[in-house]
Structures are given as structure tokens and as C-alpha cells.
Amino acid sequence: NTLYVLNGPNLNLLGLREPGIYGATTLKDIEEMCKEKAAAMGWSIVFRQSNHEGELIDWIQEAREYARGIIFNPAAYTHTSVAFQDAIRAVSLPVIEVHLSNIHARESFRHHSYVSPAALGVICGLNAKGYVLAIEALVDHLESA
Numbered sequence: 001n002t003l004y005v006l007n008g009p010n011l012n013l014l015g016l017r018e019p020g021i022y023g024a025t026t027l028k029d030i031e032e033m034c035k036e037k038a039a040a041m042g043w044s045i046v047f048r049q050s051n052h053e054g055e056l057i058d059w060i061q062e063a064r065e066y067a068r069g070i071i072f073n074p075a076a077y078t079h080t081s082v083a084f085q086d087a088i089r090a091v092s093l094p095v096i097e098v099h100l101s102n103i104h105a106r107e108s109f110r111h112h113s114y115v116s117p118a119a120l121g122v123i124c125g126l127n128a129k130g131y132v133l134a135i136e137a138l139v140d141h142l143e144s145a
């Protein structure tokens with residue numbers, strides 16, 4: 001039982017990047033938190049980051065074969081990518097969208113998400129904890145299905 005955790009552009013720089021908004025937690029820290037949570041529930045995680053929209057789409061498609069659901073922080077592509085919404089609908093895997101920051105409390109261009117209409121649920125504003133909560137919710141969803 002495997003989940004994909006996919007991370008979009010600039011999230012490789014977490015810890016260095018705008019620490020006033022995103023804090024000191026690194027992507028490696030988040031990966032460890034996710035793996036620990038999943039293992040405690042008897043699941044495994046494939047954790048990846050890319051700065052490239054097409055590579056993320058390839059992974060969403062690949063997840064059909066290797067995973068039962070996806071935790072997805074699409075980062076800035078959240079607000080621009082029709083292709084992500086189409087990819088999520090195409091694979092019909094449950095996706096939980098996660099953002100570290102509260103996108104609704106930030107600039108108005110961050111208030112709209114192309115991903116949310118295709119997502120099972122959305123978590124934002126809870127920093128790295130959002131990923132852990134998303135894993136718990138997705139596993140519950142899959143195990144009760």
C-alpha cells in the first residue's frame with residue numbers, strides 16, 4: 001500500500017526560501033515526517049519534488065500503476081495549471097491538495113486553485129503538519145472504501 005507525495009516548484013528550497021512565510025522546515029524534514037506517519041499506519045510513501053510541470057504530470061500518470069492515492073503540493077502551478085486538473089481527473093486516484101501557507105490569506109492570485117475542483121480535499125495554512133494530516137485522511141479514506 002503506497003501513496004505518492006508530490007511537490008511542485010521551489011519547494012526544494014524550503015528552509016531557505018521566504019522563511020517568514022514557509023518557516024525553517026526543509027523538504028527533507030517533511031519527507032521524514034510523511035514516511036514516519038505512513039509507516040505508523042502500515043503504508044509506504046514515494047516522496048518527490050520537481051520544478052517542471054510536465055514531470056509532475058508524468059508522475060501523476062505513473063501513480064496509477066504504483067500508488068492508491070496522491071498528496072500533492074502543486075506550489076505556484078496550483079494557480080496556473082489546467083493540465084494538473086486534467087491529469088488528476090484522468091487518473092481517477094484520490095488526491096489531497098496541501099499548501100504549507102494559508103493561500104486564502106495571501107495575495108489574491110493565490111486564492112484560486114485549478115487543482116481543488118479535482119481534489120478529494122484541501123489542507124492549507126498548517127505548515128508541514130498539513131502533509132501528516134493529509135496522509136492520515138487519505139489512508140482512512142482508502143481503508144474505508
Ligand code: DQA
Nearest residue numbers: 073074075076099100101110
Ligand atoms: C504553496 C503556496 C503557493 O501559492 C506558492 O506558490 C508555493 C507554495 C504552499 O505550500 O504554501 O510555492 O503551495
